Structure formats: structure tokens, C-alpha cells
Amino acid sequence: MTRSITGDDLVDIARGAAILGTGGGGDPHIGRLLASAALREHGPVRLTPLAELPDDAQVLTVAMVGAPTVMVEKLPSIEQVGLSVATLAEYRGRPVTHIACAEAGGVNSLIPVVAAAQLGLPLVDADGMGRAFPEIQMVLPTLYDIRATPMSVADEKGNRLVVDAVDNHWAERLVRTATVEMGCSTMTSAFAMTGAQARQALVPDTLSLCAELGRLVGQARERHQDPVAAAVARLGGRRLFTGKVVDVLRRTSKGFARGEATLEGLGGDSGARLLIRFQNEHLVAERVAGDGERAEVLASVPDLICTLDSESGEAVTTESLRFGHRVTVIAAPADPRWHSAGGLALAGPRYFGYDIDPVRCPAPEVSA
Amino acid sequence: MTRSITGDDLVDIARGAAILGTGGGGDPHIGRLLASAALREHGPVRLTPLAELPDDAQVLTVAMVGAPTVMVEKLPSIEQVGLSVATLAEYRGRPVTHIACAEAGGVNSLIPVVAAAQLGLPLVDADGMGRAFPEIQMVLPTLYDIRATPMSVADEKGNRLVVDAVDNHWAERLVRTATVEMGCSTMTSAFAMTGAQARQALVPDTLSLCAELGRLVGQARERHQDPVAAAVARLGGRRLFTGKVVDVLRRTSKGFARGEATLEGLGGDSGARLLIRFQNEHLVAERVAGDGERAEVLASVPDLICTLDSESGEAVTTESLRFGHRVTVIAAPADPRWHSAGGLALAGPRYFGYDIDPVRCPAPEVSA
Numbered sequence: 186m187t188r189s190i191t192g193d194d195l196v197d198i199a200r201g202a203a204i205l206g207t208g209g210g211g212d213p214h215i216g217r218l219l220a221s222a223a224l225r226e227h228g229p230v231r232l233t234p235l236a237e238l239p240d241d242a243q244v245l246t247v248a249m250v251g252a253p254t255v256m257v258e259k260l261p262s263i264e265q266v267g268l269s270v271a272t273l274a275e276y277r278g279r280p281v282t283h284i285a286c287a288e289a290g291g292v293n294s295l296i297p298v299v300a301a302a303q304l305g306l307p308l309v310d311a312d313g314m315g316r317a318f319p320e321i322q323m324v325l326p327t328l329y330d331i332r333a334t335p336m337s338v339a340d341e342k343g344n345r346l347v348v349d350a351v352d353n354h355w356a357e358r359l360v361r362t363a364t365v366e367m368g369c370s371t372m373t374s375a376f377a378m379t380g381a382q383a384r385q386a387l388v389p390d391t392l393s394l395c396a397e398l399g400r401l402v403g404q405a406r407e408r409h410q411d412p413v414a415a416a417v418a419r420l421g422g423r424r425l426f427t428g429k430v431v432d433v434l435r436r437t438s439k440g441f442a443r444g445e446a447t448l449e450g451l452g453g454d455s456g457a458r459l460l461i462r463f464q465n466e467h468l469v470a471e472r473v474a475g476d477g478e479r480a481e482v483l484a485s486v487p488d489l490i491c492t493l494d495s496e497s498g499e500a501v502t503t504e505s506l507r508f509g510h511r512v513t514v515i516a517a518p519a520d521p522r523w524h525s526a527g528g529l530a531l532a533g534p535r536y537f538g539y540d541i542d543p544v545r546c547p548a549p550e551v552s553a
Numbered sequence: 554m555t556r557s558i559t560g561d562d563l564v565d566i567a568r569g570a571a572i573l574g575t576g577g578g579g580d581p582h583i584g585r586l587l588a589s590a591a592l593r594e595h596g597p598v599r600l601t602p603l604a605e606l607p608d609d610a611q612v613l614t615v616a617m618v619g620a621p622t623v624m625v626e627k628l629p630s631i632e633q634v635g636l637s638v639a640t641l642a643e644y645r646g647r648p649v650t651h652i653a654c655a656e657a658g659g660v661n662s663l664i665p666v667v668a669a670a671q672l673g674l675p676l677v678d679a680d681g682m683g684r685a686f687p688e689i690q691m692v693l694p695t696l697y698d699i700r701a702t703p704m705s706v707a708d709e710k711g712n713r714l715v716v717d718a719v720d721n722h723w724a725e726r727l728v729r730t731a732t733v734e735m736g737c738s739t740m741t742s743a744f745a746m747t748g749a750q751a752r753q754a755l756v757p758d759t760l761s762l763c764a765e766l767g768r769l770v771g772q773a774r775e776r777h778q779d780p781v782a783a784a785v786a787r788l789g790g791r792r793l794f795t796g797k798v799v800d801v802l803r804r805t806s807k808g809f810a811r812g813e814a815t816l817e818g819l820g821g822d823s824g825a826r827l828l829i830r831f832q833n834e835h836l837v838a839e840r841v842a843g844d845g846e847r848a849e850v851l852a853s854v855p856d857l858i859c860t861l862d863s864e865s866g867e868a869v870t871t872e873s874l875r876f877g878h879r880v881t882v883i884a885a886p887a888d889p890r891w892h893s894a895g896g897l898a899l900a901g902p903r904y905f906g907y908d909i910d911p912v913r914c915p916a917p918e919v920s921a
Contacts, residue, residue: 276644276715344723346716346731349640355712358734363714366730 189229190298195220197399202294203500204398204416207489209466210290210317211253212502215260220295223263223302230298231307233283235389238309242380243279245270246287246313247300250360251370253465253504254442265339265372266299273337273374276347285383286312287324289391291502293317315388315520316489319441319465321360322353323532325522326376326386336360336375340367365440388520402498412498413513422517423547425470425483426459427451427495430510441465446506459514463503468537470514484516485534487523488546491515516546557597558666563588565767570662571868572766572784575857577834578658578685579621580870583628588663591631591670598666599675601651603757606677610748611647613638614655614681615668618728619738621833621872622810633707633740634667641705641742644715653751654680655692655744657759659870661685683756683888684857687809687833689728690721691900693890694744694754704728704743708735733808756888770866780866781881790885791915793838793851794827795819795863798878809833814874827882831871836905838882852884853902855891856914859883884914
């Protein structure tokens with residue numbers, strides 16, 4: 186089913202994408218404002234289902250790279266999006282036929298909407314992860330030997346560069362250092378691939394899922410039902426912990442927002458604590474019992490760990506976690522390819538420095 | 554007069570260029586080996602006098618960027634040179650007709666010989682400074698509003714990027730951070746300009762001067778004359794200090810070799826000390842009298858401060874200064890354009906953090 190994204194869809198998409206963003210992927214409010222301005226100016230964006238992409242389509246992903254802590258102060262501009270896509274298209278000397286999302290997230294699901302609107306191109310209903318991850322090589326296309334580069338990077342001052350790296354890990358290193366020098370947030374275009382490659386490597390239906398997830402959470406709230414339960418049910422996930430943020434340790438370092446948040450349990454979790462460690466996105470959630478001695482990892486990458494406002498069900502991003510915030514932490518299963526050996530090498534807990542096996546999202550709650 | 558560079562010219566060019574390199578510009582031994590290999594494989598390189606460049610020539614500069622302290626361990630490769638030129642030419646979509654030197658220096662006068670040999674292109678007998686300076690924007694073309702970018706950067710692993718910056722200071726920032734990440738030394742192509750622009754902005758006859766200077770120093774040595782005096786005479790410079798290196802403080806930081814060397818006077822300079830501060834190149838030479846109280850800056854950027862082996866007259870680069878080395882420090886006048894307001898803003902002592910007016914090279918010694 187081919188459909189379009191109009192201004193009316195943006196609230197739901199932004200809300201759902203921020204949940205899949207697992208704390209990262211950028212502030213959904215900023216993403217919505219940018220996409221809304223682009224759609225007002227250029228009209229609706231056609232959405233192409235992944236399965237309908239022609240073999241010879243020329244697909245590019247468009248995404249913000251950097252620390253979300255910086256992005257809330259240094260807002261991306263619509264011009265930057267166009268500059269990034271044009272720079273890469275010119276370097277490759279080939280026209281682009283479709284825009285795709287590199288990841289799901291409040292900004293990074295909506296920047297591609299901006300790009301597609303500006304360029305009058307269709308957007309693929311898919312993304313490269315089915316969630317958000319902090320580093321460039323952490324997309325399923327890497328598992329299919331699709332190169333991130335040539336990759337364009339544009340800042341808000343008009344500086345731009347094209348990186349052509351020997352592999353996707355080098356792409357991450359070179360784009361990250363350029364991004365830090367450019368002020369810690371940049372607009373990028375990358376992962377040029379054919380339609381045939383995209384059909385194999387991307388996660389299908391992500392934008393539809395974002396829209397549906399956002400709508401379900403919103404409807405539950407309107408109907409005075411539990412919006413968190415609605416999200417858990419749609420994602421086939423599980424509620425991990427409900428509590429109040431009592432401590433946030435956050436630093437912007439080497440181009441990322443890194444740190445950890447501590448939650449004090451409420452209700453059934455009273456007396457326990459939950460520690461969430463993050464690098465742009467949530468990586469590990471560890472429950473510590475009341476006596477402070479028994480610690481248990483409840484979930485870890487590559488599965489999704491999402492912090493939702495306990496009342497509204499809105500995603501709380503790592504850069505906006507603050508003392509006193511009442512949040513419910515949920516886990517949801519990642520695309521199964523993330524649990525392959527190659528997927529875990531790219532984005533499993535050990536890659537991030539945690540010497541544990543991945544703790545997979547437990548079976549869904551019966552009540553959900 | 555159009556002539557050619559053959560393998561026989563390389564010793565003289567490398568020797569002379571290293572003197573003009575004012576401590577930087579790379580190790581002349583490495584430069585000579587690279588150029589020698591390229592000339593053996595591809596034959597002699599035609600040298601085009603600056604004045605004979607056609608208006609519509611398409612000129613590019615080719616140079617190593619990075620810390621010379623690293624370059625002595627991580628040798629540049631001939632393939633890297635070709636990759637850098639090809640990347641920029643492809644990005645610009647215009648064929649290159651001539652190669653030029655960005656600066657004079659032991660490596661950076663000879664890398665363009667490598668590029669010209671490989672590509673079968675003539676080399677312009679000129680450079681962008683008439684000496685070496687550490688940062689990319691520090692070339693006379695910047696004073697003529699010629700942009701450094703698009704600028705290509707290639708490492709020895711095969712990674713490459715093209716930077717397209719809003720000005721030449723941003724080019725420096727972005728290329729420097731990429732270079733640091735790529736291992737602190739890279740091959741670059743930049744400053745694409747027409748023949749008409751080159752004729753206005755470059756310093757003429759640099760390669761001829763390097764060859765002549767190198768020959769004069771070599772001849773003086775063979776004839777048991779004073780090779781340092783030969784260099785001073787040819788450059789219209791002046792001997793500043795003769796001594797022995799007693800201390801070198803050197804660190805590789807933010808992509809540069811930075812530090813200072815202390816010389817203890819010998820002969821007529823007995824009892825005094827000379828302090829030389831450098832950032833890849835020598836920036837300031839300060840004489841401290843025996844009592845340690847009276848200090849006097851003898852020379853500073855933008856004029857040339859060169860450290861020569863007192864016996865052989867060979868240039869001693871900042872990365873090879875070491876305890877016990879007997880060196881003579883000479884000063885020589887820079888291209889007069891460096892003493893304009895714009896030139897001093899780019900590369901005067903204040904830009905480098907020394908709160909002094911530039912101390913110009915004193916009048917030549919009568920005996921010279």
C-alpha cells in the first residue's frame with residue numbers, strides 16, 4: 186500500500202519514532218517542527234513500501250549525526266538537509282530516486298521526511314535498524330556489506346565534506362571527528378544503495394509502525410487508558426521498571442551524550458533501583474535490589490530499552506532525563522538480525538564495553 | 554626558461570627546500586626517496602616557470618599535512634599522492650593541467666614532484682609561501698581570496714575525504730581534525746586555481762631557488778668553505794646564533810609538532826643562550842644573555858628562521874633537533890607580501906600567540 190505523509194501524520198510518527206529511538210535519535214519536538222515546515226512548503230511526501238522498491242532504485246539515507254545534548258541548543262536547518270543530499274548526489278554523479286531513514290528516532294525519522302519533501306522524492310517505509318543506535322556502522326546494511334560511504338556531512342555554517350572510507354568503522358571515526366569539530370551535530374547523507382540492496386538490508390514498515398505506535402499511545406491517553414501498556418502491547422515488549430529519576434550523570438564526550446540515570450522504584454518496584462547506562466541510546470538496564478547487593482541486568486542492546494513518561498507514554502530521550510521525572514522503562518525485541526553473530530559484534534553489549542551476554546527482551550506480558 | 558627535474562637534481566632541491574622549510578616541511582631524506590622512486594618509474598618532470606603559465610591552466614597544490622614527528626615513522630606512499638590528486642580532480646570534474654607546491658620544505662617541495670611524475674603533468678616553478686608554515690590557510694593565495702577547498706585528504710590505508718569549507722580557516726580546522734584521526738599525517742590536494750590566479754598569488758622560482766641553494770651549500774662543503782655562509786649569502790639573510798642544542802621540549806599535540814629548543818652559545822655566542830619556539834616550523838628565536846635577565850627576540854615569523862648543521866650546512870628539522878647537535882641559526886627575509894597587514898594577520902607572531910611585533914630579518918652581513 187503506497188500512501189503519503191502529510192502534516193497530520195507528523196505528531197504520531199514523531200511520538201512513535203521517539204519510542205523506537207530508545208532514548209536517542211533526537212528530540213521528537215524538533216523533528217516534528219522541521220518536517221512540518223517542509224511539508225507546508227513542499228506538500229505531502231509519498232511513502233514507498235520497501236517491497237515495492239524497484240531493483241535499480243538509487244536510495245540514500247539522511248540523518249543527523251552528533252550528540253543529542255547539543256542538538257537541543259543548535260537546531261538543524263532545512264537548508265542543511267538539502268546541502269547534505271546534494272553534496273553526496275553530486276559526488277556520486279548519480280541522481281537519487283528514494284530517500285530512506287538510517288534509524289528510527291524523534292529527529293532521525295523526520296529528517297528524511299524533510300529531505301524527501303524538499304527534493305520531491307518518495308520516502309521508503311523502512312529504516313536501517315528498526316531502532317536507534319549511536320554509531321554510523323551500526324545498521325543492518327553493514328551486515329550486508331553495504332558501505333556507509335561516500336558519506337556527506339554538512340554543518341549549519343555551510344561547511345561540508347565527503348568521506349570515502351575503507352569500511353564503515355572508519356566512516357564512523359572520520360565522520361564523528363568532523364562532527365565534533367563542526368560543533369557536535371551535523372547533517373549527513375550515506376549508505377547509497379540500490380533498491381535490490383535496500384529490500385534485503387533495511388527493516389520494513391518502520392514509518393508505518395512509528396505512526397501506528399504513536400497513534401495507539403495517543404488514543405490510549407485520550408481514552409484514559411494506560412498509554413505505556415499500549416506501547417508495550419504493540420511492540421511485543423515488556424514493562425521492566427516503574428520509578429522516579431533520582432540521579433542523572435551525563436556528559437557530552439567525543440561527540441556523544443554518555444552517562445547513566447538512576448531510577449528509584451515506585452509501586453511494585455518500590456525499594457529497588459534501576460540503573461540505565463546510555464551512549465545517545467540506552468544500552469543496559471540493571472535492577473539493583475533494596476539491599477544494594479543483588480544486581481540483575483534486565484535488558485541490554487541490541488534489544489530496545491525505552492524510557493516512557495509514566496503518565497503520557499511519551500518517550501523521554503536521554504538528553505531530557507531529569508530528576509523527579511516519573512518514567513516507566515520497557516524493553517522490546519530488536520529485529521532478529523541484530524541477534525546474529527555479526528549483529529552482536531556490531532552492537533551487542535560487549536562492543537559497548539559491557540562484559541555480559543546480551544539479555545534479550547523477556548516474553549510479552551500476558552495482560553498486554 | 555623551461556627545464557626538467559631529473560633524479561640528479563633531487564639532492565640539491567631537497568637540501569635547499571629543507572633550508573627554506575624553517576625547521577618544518579618534512580624530512581628531506583624522505584622527500585628525496587619518494588621523488589627518486591617516482592622519477593625512476595615515470596621519467597623527468599617538466600618545470601614550468603610561473604610567468605609562462607597560461608591563463609586557463611588548472612593548477613592544484615599537493616602536500617603532506619600533519620606532524621613531521623609522525624611522518625618520520627609513518628612514511629607517505631606514492632599511491633597516496635595519486636589518490637589525493639585523483640579524488641580532488643574527480644570532485645571538481647575538471648582535468649588538472651599543472652601541479653604546484655603549497656610550501657617549500659624537505660617533503661613538501663618533493664611530493665609535488667612525485668605527483669607531477671605520476672600524472673605526467675608539468676610542475677610549476679613556484680610555491681604558495683616561499684617558505685613553510687604549519688597551517689593550511691597560511692599561504693599567499695589566501696590573501697588573494699583563493700579557496701583552499703575543495704581539498705582532498707588521503708591516508709595510507711585508503712581512506713579519503715573531500716572538505717568543502719566556508720573559508721580557509723575552516724579548511725584548516727576540518728582537515729587538521731581528519732588528519733589527526735587518520736594518524737597525524739595525510740596527503741592532500743588543494744588550492745585549485747587558474748594559471749592567471751597562480752601567477753598573481755604564488756611565489757615564483759621556488760624550486761629553482763631550492764636547487765641553487767642546495768647546490769651552493771654542497772659546493773661550499775666540497776671546497777672546504779663555510780656552507781652556512783653560502784646559504785646566508787644566497788638568501789640575503791643573516792647569521793643569528795651559533796651553539797649547541799642543550800634542551801628540546803617537543804610534543805605532538807593537536808596534529809602539530811610543538812615545542813622549544815634551547816641552544817648554548819659557542820664561539821662568539823659563548824655564555825648566551827638561544828630559545829627557539831616552534832609549531833612544525835620555527836616561529837620565534839629569542840636570545841638570552843649570560844645573566845639570564847636580558848632577553849631579546851632576534852627574529853620571528855613571518856621571516857625565515859632556519860637551523861643549519863654548523864659543519865655541513867644541512868637543515869635540521871624540528872623533529873630531528875637533539876641534545877648535542879651543533880647548529881647555526883640564520884634568519885632570512887620572507888616574501889614581502891607576508892609583511893602586509895593581511896600577511897601578518899595570517900602568520901605574524903600574534904597569530905601564534907606571541908604578543909610581539911614581528912622582528913624582521915636584519916640587513917645582510919657585510920661579509921656575505
